[in-house]
Amino acid sequence: MKTTVEEDYVTPGGYELEKILNRGSVAYTHVNQVWDNVYIGDESVTTDTARDKYKLKELGITHILNAARDDTTTFDLSQYFYSAARFIDKTLSDPQNKLLVHCVMGRSRSATLFLAYLMICRNMTVVDAIETVKKRRRIIPNWGFLKQLRELDMQLQETRLEQTAEP
Structure with a gap:
């Protein structure tokens, strides 16, 4: 996992990111722990993790x-990247807390918001964030969300390069 700025790093295109997402992913399940104290889940008819108080208690x-709305390629989810990242970061600042990030399928919106958190708060590239999460959950951000993550990645890389160039 890279957490430092590399001058030769270039944000991959959408097709490259899609290849990374599809390469070696785990099987799809209703809820997975994807990070310390963080779970991503869906809203399935039989297992709505977010509404199942027994499952929530079992997971702690x-x-x-909740990201259970607006899963279209034209929706601007990036407007929530920083507020979601702040919420996740604040939640995880207390090691007693455990977070469920969920949407209808638990593969696009919820995954995109958690990827943005890893990029913003954990200094990961979009590639490192995807590789980290897909080890534990099958994720498939839609094309519009991938584009927004690419834009975030480019902005963050530019900011980090500027910060390292300052005397």
């Missing part, structure tokens, strides 16, 4: 980030 979930 104390906080929920």
